[in-house]
Amino acid sequence: MNVVLLGATKGMGQALARQMAARADRLFLLGRGASSLEAAARDLEVRGAAGEVGVATCDLEDTSTFEPALDAAFAALGHVDVVVVTAGLFATQDELEADPALAERITRVNFTSTVVFCEGARRRLLEQGGGKLCVFSSVAGERGRKPVVIYGASKAGLSRYLEGLDHKFRAQGLEVITVKPGFVKTGMTAGLKPPPFAGEPEQVAAQVLDAIDRGDPVVYAPAPWKLVMAVIRHLPRGVMRRVGF
Ligand SMILES: NC(=O)c1ccc[n+]([C@@H]2O[C@H](COP(=O)([O-])OP(=O)(O)OC[C@H]3O[C@@H](n4cnc5c(N)ncnc54)[C@H](OP(=O)(O)O)[C@@H]3O)[C@@H](O)[C@H]2O)c1
Numbered sequence: 001m002n003v004v005l006l007g008a009t010k011g012m013g014q015a016l017a018r019q020m021a022a023r024a025d026r027l028f029l030l031g032r033g034a035s036s037l038e039a040a041a042r043d044l045e046v047r048g049a050a051g052e053v054g055v056a057t058c059d060l061e062d063t064s065t066f067e068p069a070l071d072a073a074f075a076a077l078g079h080v081d082v083v084v085v086t087a088g089l090f091a092t093q094d095e096l097e098a099d100p101a102l103a104e105r106i107t108r109v110n111f112t113s114t115v116v117f118c119e120g121a122r123r124r125l126l127e128q129g130g131g132k133l134c135v136f137s138s139v140a141g142e143r144g145r146k147p148v149v150i151y152g153a154s155k156a157g158l159s160r161y162l163e164g165l166d167h168k169f170r171a172q173g174l175e176v177i178t179v180k181p182g183f184v185k186t187g188m189t190a191g192l193k194p195p196p197f198a199g200e201p202e203q204v205a206a207q208v209l210d211a212i213d214r215g216d217p218v219v220y221a222p223a224p225w226k227l228v229m230a231v232i233r234h235l236p237r238g239v240m241r242r243v244g245f
Contacts, residue, residue, distance in 0.1 A: 002077040004070075006030040006058055006117065007087030009040045011186035012136065015205035016084065021049035028073040030058035031087070060087055060113040061105070070120045074128075082132040082212055083121040085114060090188045096150040103150050110154035115161050122165065122174060130173020134212050135162055139180045139220065142229050146244055166217050175215040179208055182225035195245075197224040 003020055007013035009031050017027060021044040029044075031037045034057060041053035054076040058069035074080055089109045096103045118135060125131035140148040141155030159178055166176035183189060183198040199222035211219040220226035235243075 001081040002026045002028075002079055003082045003084060004028045004030065004073040004077065004080055004121075005084045005086070006060075007085060007136075008044075009033065009036040011086065011188060012181065012184060012201045012204050012208075013084070013086030014040065015201035016086065016208055017044055018047055019202075019205050019209050021045075021047040021053075024048050024050045026050040026077060028054045028056070028076055030056055030069045030073060032057065032059040032061075058117075060109045060117065063113060063116050066117050066120050070117075070124060074124050079128060080125065080131055082134060083125065084212075085117065085121075085133075085135040088114070088136060088188075090151055092192075093147050093149055093151070106151060107154045110151070111157040111161075114158055118161070118165070122169065125174055126169065126172060130175075132175045132177060132212055132215065133162075133165070134177040134179065134208065136179045136181065137162065139182050139225055139229050142180070143232055143235070143240060145232075145240070163217075170217075175217075177208075177211055177216060177219065179204075179211070179219045179221060180225070180229070181221050182228065184221075197222060197228065 003025050005013060005017050005027060008017035008029050020027060027044055027049045029037050029041055037055040041055050044053045056069040056072040058065045089106050091102055091106055118133060121133055125133060137159040138155040140152035141159045145152055162176050162178040181204055183195050184201055184204050185194060185198055186201055204221040207221045208219055220229060
């Protein structure tokens, strides 16, 4: 596969890119830091990625970087099979309630900017006749929950956008894969107490790679979160108000 990844310098994106490299996929990396992008590219080449792994700067906090970065990636790969977006930001509900600027930043990066980036990817994938768009949202977007009111809202908006995109364009060859991780042990969650069913990035990456190959529209990862969220989705509002999760 020819794959463009935004967010492969760390965490689940890095684990996914490494598994793609190990099966000799061709990769092109987008991200905000030139030196971390270069380091990630060289690492992926050593791990078996086909040819040279190209890079271009793309910062979710600067929408003017999106079009040049996508142009560079599509030009370098020729045909793109998959665009993967794992980039995103997290902060605790306490941090977000105390800092309106941070709340604005997280909602903008996780929702508005990610949608604008995906629109650029969507246009290009459709122009070449189709392809796959795999985007990391979160189980936090499934219900309004006390510990993730603001972060969860940003992911809820993203999940709805991706669902609509899949409904509208799948018949034209654009397969949208929405990944809804539960708690996964990465830099993003460092310092937080892992709940039951907390996952490792490599385990999630393997599950996501299978889902990309199959074109599954929604992936809960690690898998037990599918059942957990089925229960949480059906809890009455009165119960949600009383519980603390
Ligand atoms: N970990 C969890 O428990 C969990 C649960 C549910 C959903 N998720 C979602 O899953 C995705 C991946 O999470 P993760 O835990 O793997 O995160 P992570 O380890 O913190 O990695 C985040 C990635 O996003 C990139 N990034 C951050 N801000 C960016 C920006 N402004 N422009 C471009 N790239 C940017 C980072 O690049 P740099 O190297 O430049 O920092 C990094 O590559 C995120 O969307 C997250 O919200 C995570």
